[in-house]
Amino acid sequence: MTEKIDIILFKDGNLEAFERIYRNSWNRVYHFxxxxxxxxxxxxxxxxxxFMRLWKKRSLIxxxxxxxxxxxxxxxxxxxxxxxxxxxxxxxxxVAESAGFIYDYDVESAMDAExxxxxxxxxxxxxxxxxxxxxxxSRKDKLSIKEIAQ
Numbered sequence: 001m002t003e004k005i006d007i008i009l010f011k012d013g014n015l016e017a018f019e020r021i022y023r024n025s026w027n028r029v030y031h032f033x034x035x036x037x038x039x040x041x042x043x044x045x046x047x048x049x050x051f052m053r054l055w056k057k058r059s060l061i062x063x064x065x066x067x068x069x070x071x072x073x074x075x076x077x078x079x080x081x082x083x084x085x086x087x088x089x090x091x092x093x094x095v096a097e098s099a100g101f102i103y104d105y106d107v108e109s110a111m112d113a114e115x116x117x118x119x120x121x122x123x124x125x126x127x128x129x130x131x132x133x134x135x136x137x138s139r140k141d142k143l144s145i146k147e148i149a150q
Contacts, residue, residue, distance in 0.1 A: 003067070011061045018058075021067075022051055028068075029075050036079045046082070050075045 003024065009017035026047055033043040053074060054061075061070065124132055137143045 004063070007061065007067050008063050011058050011063055013058065018051075018055060025068075025071060026051070029071060032072055032075055033079060036076075036083065046075070046079060049078055053078065 003021070006017040006020050010021055029047050029050055030043055033046050037043045037046060050071070054071070061067070124135060127135060134148050137148045138145070
């Protein structure tokens with residue numbers, strides 16, 4: 001099977017496709033973490049975290065876009081978050097500058113926003129009709145409580 005097919009199957013929750021992607025990609029992710037992390041155990045933990053995050057957000061993956069790009073941006077952002085939380089920001093600055101990285105959340109922020117929007121839409125669809133109507137008038141149409149009551 002091709003990697004593109006595996007990515008499509010993975011997005012749909014196919015565990016075997018995920019395992020193939022993991023086996024084919026973990027080494028590249030691990031070596032990428034060497035740019036930022038010295039400890040081999042920390043790098044291994046980081047690789048696991050990257051793939052766990054991808055599994056959780058698999059339904060939001062755009063299969064028409066470069067999966068490797070998503071993989072490495074996700075890895076970079078998780079590493080930077082972890083370094084920031086541990087107070088090792090000088091390491092981020094030094095490596096990011098030498099490698100020409102721009103630290104941002106564009107891809108993951110978009111995935112998070114999409115996931116949150118889908119989740120909210122699902123919750124709203126479960127509301128009773130009148131409650132859903134009032135919610136939508138308030139949030140989507142920006143009406144006040146008084147306007148909704150009228």
